[in-house]
Amino acid sequence: MHPLLPSLAAACLYAGAATYQGLRLTQRSTPDKRLLALLGVLALCFHGGSLFLQLHDVHGLTLDFFNAASLIAYAVIALTLLACLRIPVENLLLLFPLGGLTVLAAEFLPSGTIRPIDEHPGILAHILLSILAYGMLTIAVFQSILLLLQDYQLKHKHPSGLIKNFPPLQTMESLLFGFLWAGWLLLSLSLLSGALFLDDLLAQHLAHKTILSSFAWVVFAVLLWGRHRLGWRGHKAIRWTLAGFCLLMLAYFGSKLVREFILHI
Template sequence: MTALIPSMLAAGLYLGGTLYQFQCFSKRLTANAHILRVVGFVALLVHAVSLFLQLFSGQGLSLGFFNAASLIAWLVVGLTLASSFRAPVMTLLLSLYPLALVTVLLAALLPDHGTIFVADRHGLIVHILLSILAYGILSIAAFQAAMLAIQEYQLKHKRPTRFIRTFPPLQTMERLLFQFLMCGEVLLTLALISGFVFLENMFAQDVAHKTLLSCLAWILFGILLWGRHVRGWRGSNAIRWTLAGFLVLMLAYFGSKLVREFILPL
């Protein structure tokens, strides 16, 4: 079975969810959360089938640039939908569904530049999955911070748009941001620890930059959480530190893969 068929089905469902949200927005209506969840969970199910066909081969786990991006988008959408039952995060889907749409198509249509990891190295697989889970949670935090920045700017200048009026109150948005950050920091800590335990050398030449940037991101998120707890950091401080930490973490993972898989082979 080719991965193209479930990938196209998932892309169609993500597109349908996105168009439905824009239609509700244009008509000044609130999108039905039940419809968004049903569409999202069905899309995730089909997306998971395509990921299984792309990631698992007879040689091991294939995590090339586009496969990894598709997996992380799947995880981010799934975590957001799961969180939506207890937190007002449905607005994030307006940007997350298009992200999942693009990544699932890129993984299906563009050539695989996958790195194969040997299947019997279970410790390495644990490290990879923890890293991806941490990246997924912190991606949601970054989206939350971006939305919070837009909301704060428009409210400060007394020009809230219809889109911003659909957001929860600032305090709720800020509380959710730090909940995601705390969860992501814990997972990133476990990912780094598992890397030092299961990898022979976390500072080997081919992974040293990734390790250093991941540690730097861990420090930045740690400083932010300390500042929140001790000094009560909020608002623009929280937004800047969150986006800075996420940018460093993104460079650690996608930056190194982009250079290694696309630029160096040229």
């Protein structure tokens, strides 16, 4: 089966969910949580089918730049939908367009030069932990942006329809640090599994990724320490979150972009 049909179906469902949510927020009313979840789950089913067809190759996993972006977007949306079962993070489902864009990019944009990945269980565990870490920290970044927007609009007394559907500011901040703790722990496990199962973390094709990921780990560790010991919050916490995320994205997507499209290795 060709991945075109599931990719298009997933993109349409993501677009439908995003349009519905956007219209409801524009009308200053709360979107139906069950309908959003249903559209999201259906989109994830087709997205997952598309990824399965795109990633598997006779020689191993073909995790090129756009496939990796699509896979991380899939993890982000899946984690957000799971979180919605217990905590009020429905507004993070504004991430639906990210899923639509990445699934279309993986289908239609040309891939760079990529070596298939050996499907050794240890390496697959490292990849899974890395994707979950990136996904959780991506959610934390979007949560920090929404927190910044909420804080700005409350200070200027111009709350929009989106802001009126947010939980209280303190709850939003607690959710942010919950995502940061989960993402940092997953990133720790990802780096540990890489040290255990990859032959040489400082080899030429892995050095930049390893060093930048380690710097990101330190940034998030300092942020969480500052929150625990010094009570960091607000704009300081958001700046540290964005700094750590930028390092992490440079580590993964920056290195993949250079290797696949510039160096062709």
